[in-house]
Amino acid sequence: MQLEHAINFDDIRTLARKRLPRIAFDFIDGGVDGEAGLARNRVAFDRYKLLPRYLVDVENRRQTVNLFGHDYASPFGISPMGIAGFFRPGADLMLARAAARFDIPYIMSSASCDSIEAAMALAPKTTWFQIYGTRDPHITLDLVRRAKALGVRVLLMTIDTPVMGKRERNVRNGFRRPMKMTPSVILQGLSRPGWTWRYLTQGGIPMMENWRPYAVEGASANAIADLYGEQTPAPAQTWSILEQVRKAWDGPLVVKGVMHPADALKCLELGANGVMVSNHGGRQLDSAPGSIDMLPAIADAVGGRMEILVDSGFRRGSDVAKALCLGAKAAFLGRPAMFGVAAAGETGACKVIDIMRQEIGLLMGQLGWINLDRAGPDSLLDLLDLRMGRN
Numbered sequence: 001m002q003l004e005h006a007i008n009f010d011d012i013r014t015l016a017r018k019r020l021p022r023i024a025f026d027f028i029d030g031g032v033d034g035e036a037g038l039a040r041n042r043v044a045f046d047r048y049k050l051l052p053r054y055l056v057d058v059e060n061r062r063q064t065v066n067l068f069g070h071d072y073a074s075p076f077g078i079s080p081m082g083i084a085g086f087f088r089p090g091a092d093l094m095l096a097r098a099a100a101r102f103d104i105p106y107i108m109s110s111a112s113c114d115s116i117e118a119a120m121a122l123a124p125k126t127t128w129f130q131i132y133g134t135r136d137p138h139i140t141l142d143l144v145r146r147a148k149a150l151g152v153r154v155l156l157m158t159i160d161t162p163v164m165g166k167r168e169r170n171v172r173n174g175f176r177r178p179m180k181m182t183p184s185v186i187l188q189g190l191s192r193p194g195w196t197w198r199y200l201t202q203g204g205i206p207m208m209e210n211w212r213p214y215a216v217e218g219a220s221a222n223a224i225a226d227l228y229g230e231q232t233p234a235p236a237q238t239w240s241i242l243e244q245v246r247k248a249w250d251g252p253l254v255v256k257g258v259m260h261p262a263d264a265l266k267c268l269e270l271g272a273n274g275v276m277v278s279n280h281g282g283r284q285l286d287s288a289p290g291s292i293d294m295l296p297a298i299a300d301a302v303g304g305r306m307e308i309l310v311d312s313g314f315r316r317g318s319d320v321a322k323a324l325c326l327g328a329k330a331a332f333l334g335r336p337a338m339f340g341v342a343a344a345g346e347t348g349a350c351k352v353i354d355i356m357r358q359e360i361g362l363l364m365g366q367l368g369w370i371n372l373d374r375a376g377p378d379s380l381l382d383l384l385d386l387r388m389g390r391n
């Protein structure tokens with residue numbers, strides 16, 4: 001199949017699978033443990049049914065959304081994903097450019113291969129930045145300082161990775177650094193010559209550019225990856241790191257990976273401007289609920305006092321519509337965007353965004369939404385049921 005024939009995210013995944021060696025495809029695709037959480041992230045959406053309203057003029061539908069004081073063209077964006085350069089050299093900047101082209105947010109991970117400086121030079125209005133707490137908090141705070149100096153619009157701090165989940169596909173595939181050229185890896189490479197050619201001609205394991213300043217001068221890509229591995233995860237971190245980040249950053253601050261309403265309230269108390277409800281795409285706690293299942297309780301808890309974003313398992317326009325009805329302002333895509341860029345670079349990333357943009361447009365037409373202000377309990381069977389039951 002060619003990219004132009006791809007009509008949904010399953011097709012994009014299939015294309016990426018054909019172009020990536022298994023060790024790389026599985027790194028993106030996989031979850032943790034037995035991958036029940038990964039499956040649940042899709043099943044969770046089925047619980048909610050959307051109710052159409054007809055004979056409403058939906059000729060000129062607008063899916064623009066205002067997030068932290070700025071308008072974006074659609075109510076979705078791209079989630080932060082580390083080591084994208086392993087899947088295609090320059091992938092981070094391709095994602096940044098594709099998002100800018102469609103005027104949607106792209107969240108660069110601090111574990112990216114290209115630097116935040118390079119992304120901001122290309123796409124200053126749509127690039128957001130995500131950090132983790134590091135064992136040495138000075139690194140976290142220096143990343144915040146750099147983001148501030150660059151004028152990044154929104155900063156996210158991910159809190160759901162106190163320890164790394166048990167990613168069984170990576171263990172089985174022997175995903176490790178430095179990458180060992182086992183017969184299996186060599187065979188996989190031979191069956192994916194495009195990826196292997198790019199990997200070998202562009203210097204092998206990609207440099208994590210954001211981390212270069214914290215390593216000794218001239219450090220190799222592997223040495224910098226080692227440093228990153230020593231600094232994260234930081235299991236001893238507590239809410240104190242969020243307080244420090246809050247002090248250092250005066251712009252919009254979103255805490256990513258919040259699943260418990262009490263944690264959302266704690267974020268509010270510490271001055272965060274938003275939470276991203278997320279189970280890390282089923283890559284951390286296998287037994288976690290779907291993030292969509294936690295939206296109502298979190299929306300109730302924060303009661304409009306902060307912005308709610310969400311990710312994990314979003315693959316359809318209807319998924320996004322359901323999240324908006326349940327109180328989220330925007331949803332974010334992880335794997336589909338990475339598969340798009342792995343399959344066909346910036347064009348592939350654009351295709352993913354375009355598919356989602358079009359699906360949301362169609363959904364709005366079906367639901368009788370001329371704009372996103374119409375999203376709410378009225379379009380959700382479950383909530384309507386509950387309300388009727390209460391009356």
Ligand SMILES: Cc1cc2nc3c(=O)[nH]c(=O)nc-3n(C[C@H](O)[C@H](O)[C@H](O)COP(=O)(O)O)c2cc1C
Binds near residue numbers: 081082312338
């Ligand atoms: C390859 C890959 C790398 C990721 N790296 C990060 C990261 O550096 N920081 C982070 O907060 N989340 C990271 N995530 C999680 C995503 O931001 C996001 O929460 C998740 O992928 C959303 O679920 P989805 O892939 O089902 O859309 C990563 C996910 C993938 C697939």
